[in-house]
Amino acid sequence: MDHLTRLENKSIYIIREAYYQFKDIAMLWSVGKDSTTLLWLCRKAFFGRIPFPIIHIDTGYKYPEMYQFRDEIAKTWKLNLLIGRNEEKLKQGMGPDQGSKLDCCTELKTNALKQLMKAHRLKAILLGIRRDEHGIRAKERYFSPRDALFQWDYENQPAELWDQYQSTVEEEEHFRIHPILHYTEFDVWDYVKRERLPIVPLYFSKEGKRFRSLGCVPCCAPIDSNARTIDEIVEEIRESKTSERSGRAQDKENIYTMQKLRALGYM
Amino acid sequence: MMGKYKETDMLQEERALPIVIVGHVDHGKSTLIGRLLYDTGCLPPDKYSEIQKSSEMLGKIVEFAFVMDCLEEERSRGITIDTTQTFFKTSKRRYVIIDAPGHKEFLKNMITGSSQAEAALLIIDSFEGIRDQTRRHAYLLSLLGLKQVCVLLNKIDLVHYSREKFAELKVEIAAFLNPLNVHPTFILPMSAIHGDNVARPSEKLHWFDGPTVLQALDMLHELKIEEKPLRFPIQDSYRIKGKKILVGRIESGRLAAGEDLFLLPEKKKVTVQSIEKFPEKEVTAAHVEESVGIRLKGRTQAARGQILTGDRSSIISDRLRANIFWMEHRTHQMGEPLLFRCVTQEVPCRIENIFKKFDPASMELIQEEATSISGAEVADVQIRLDRPVVVDPFNDIPEMGRFVLEKEGRPVGGGIIL
Numbered sequence: 097m098d099h100l101t102r103l104e105n106k107s108i109y110i111i112r113e114a115y116y117q118f119k120d121i122a123m124l125w126s127v128g129k130d131s132t133t134l135l136w137l138c139r140k141a142f143f144g145r146i147p148f149p150i151i152h153i154d155t156g157y158k159y160p161e162m163y164q165f166r167d168e169i170a171k172t173w174k175l176n177l178l179i180g181r182n183e184e185k186l187k188q189g190m191g192p193d194q195g196s197k198l199d200c201c202t203e204l205k206t207n208a209l210k211q212l213m214k215a216h217r218l219k220a221i222l223l224g225i226r227r228d229e230h231g232i233r234a235k236e237r238y239f240s241p242r243d244a245l246f247q248w249d250y251e252n253q254p255a256e257l258w259d260q261y262q263s264t265v266e267e268e269e270h271f272r273i274h275p276i277l278h279y280t281e282f283d284v285w286d287y288v289k290r291e292r293l294p295i296v297p298l299y300f301s302k303e304g305k306r307f308r309s310l311g312c313v314p315c316c317a318p319i320d321s322n323a324r325t326i327d328e329i330v331e332e333i334r335e336s337k338t339s340e341r342s343g344r345a346q347d348k349e350n351i352y353t354m355q356k357l358r359a360l361g362y363m
Numbered sequence: 364m365m366g367k368y369k370e371t372d373m374l375q376e377e378r379a380l381p382i383v384i385v386g387h388v389d390h391g392k393s394t395l396i397g398r399l400l401y402d403t404g405c406l407p408p409d410k411y412s413e414i415q416k417s418s419e420m421l422g423k424i425v426e427f428a429f430v431m432d433c434l435e436e437e438r439s440r441g442i443t444i445d446t447t448q449t450f451f452k453t454s455k456r457r458y459v460i461i462d463a464p465g466h467k468e469f470l471k472n473m474i475t476g477s478s479q480a481e482a483a484l485l486i487i488d489s490f491e492g493i494r495d496q497t498r499r500h501a502y503l504l505s506l507l508g509l510k511q512v513c514v515l516l517n518k519i520d521l522v523h524y525s526r527e528k529f530a531e532l533k534v535e536i537a538a539f540l541n542p543l544n545v546h547p548t549f550i551l552p553m554s555a556i557h558g559d560n561v562a563r564p565s566e567k568l569h570w571f572d573g574p575t576v577l578q579a580l581d582m583l584h585e586l587k588i589e590e591k592p593l594r595f596p597i598q599d600s601y602r603i604k605g606k607k608i609l610v611g612r613i614e615s616g617r618l619a620a621g622e623d624l625f626l627l628p629e630k631k632k633v634t635v636q637s638i639e640k641f642p643e644k645e646v647t648a649a650h651v652e653e654s655v656g657i658r659l660k661g662r663t664q665a666a667r668g669q670i671l672t673g674d675r676s677s678i679i680s681d682r683l684r685a686n687i688f689w690m691e692h693r694t695h696q697m698g699e700p701l702l703f704r705c706v707t708q709e710v711p712c713r714i715e716n717i718f719k720k721f722d723p724a725s726m727e728l729i730q731e732e733a734t735s736i737s738g739a740e741v742a743d744v745q746i747r748l749d750r751p752v753v754v755d756p757f758n759d760i761p762e763m764g765r766f767v768l769e770k771e772g773r774p775v776g777g778g779i780i781l
Binding site: 097112116141228254 | 379449450474478479598599601603608610612639641642654667690762766772773774
């Protein structure tokens, strides 16, 4: 069995395990390459038709190409798409220039997600995070319990061994499930290439620049690159010496921002 | 250095070999990992400067251990809390390196890390020698079934790169590991802080003619999956376009359309009608580690927890003799309810006999015919299950011979079937 096939089969096992343990489950889809990969793996796990809702948290600050991609894929893959927006804060003009970037992420991402999960009584969500993305993500388990306040008690995580995942939840808790935790950035691109997955065109180079990681318009910067095709991106990542999230502003504000966001339940 | 090598297509096909680094607290696990990433060119420059920045904030010199200990709290306390994984590559292959914490209370995290590894680096401070955690980790490695172990004698600089000291430690280590049935592939001197004998041989260790850490890693083998009888635990049952599909992962052996199988524990004979995978059509065979769907001929009732097998060699029993390790502080009294989880089987159970238990740190027998077990102890026990389960001896089919014990919904222990 080759490397990508091995990664894929492990993910499918985890997705099916999650669905067996939780019927009130949904998947969080940012429309980026990682969660689109996860979306495809969910289709594989359920023979084409995903039996739970797909959540897109819309901060209102995403690129037009991202909205367009979202709507096209949702239609072709017949997704049950739920869109989460913190309407109240958006009306009040919340943005990255109002207070800190952390506040903006907390309101438009974390709280939007909280509201949606509450409204749909979700007990578990699937996320496309990977261990190699950022030091803090390396701390994650495949099944990661969160308390009522969405907090992550990273010091007191349940043991996870031999593919046995803890799934007991208290009334106010929920689980984050990470089926592609074991992929690297390179693996994702290599898999996108092998499976010929559709991706947002912003990842491809235009006038010497492309996005390596996608987020909101004000907090996301493209990198210098001439990679115009998936093959060229795969080659570029293979040679790359900088880390993936180097263009993401929320990681820069303070060295612990990512940790705080994670502990608060988004990211 | 490694970064200069052009990866070949062959390398891409190879999977990353999962390695765990264990040992006593402060013997240098995280530092070694930081050093490995840096020396193989796998530490991105912006990560390096981030680490530099936080080292300065905390008033330390650049600390390689920060690569792994990314959490704020860990940085300020200077210890590793949780299992962390990262990736690096040599010219030979890619590695997933699992960092396991050294403090006693984080034992369950060390077990989580080690259970995912195929080989272990046991790191020992040359100045301090074998300590409690060294013993406990070595014992757990043997209990988790890890056969490939390299012993790294770190901080060799603190004993002035002494050849005599190294020889002395080597004898001591063999005497301690061999009774555990752990036979180290290599025992080598090195210094993670200074980089001696990690990626490059060191002048200061001119008397040492063995491999560097990287060379030793490259000489480890990937576990070979031998031809074994089929074990297909049913994970779930779906109805897709009117058809009933049983899904699961092949834990050993292979599966073919049209094949006759046994459905355990009921010992019913069934036939595979088809193998289902999306988006593929007409799948005729599936192999070990594949997550697939299958349809059975006729009106067979089958559900999660049952096992499809190619032969009748499995153990089917409601009483199991096993070696277990306990991961929780709270004392567990024999007879209190537990949940036995092995592949997709989940069955309530109780420990009905603790023949003997001991503390792996001291290697001393604590008690024979005990009535309770608690944190960091290991024991030889008999488990009584509410209904029969299907298992195999750990040495025959590891996936079917290891289990997790849950108490009140939390994993509290694990074990292997003898």
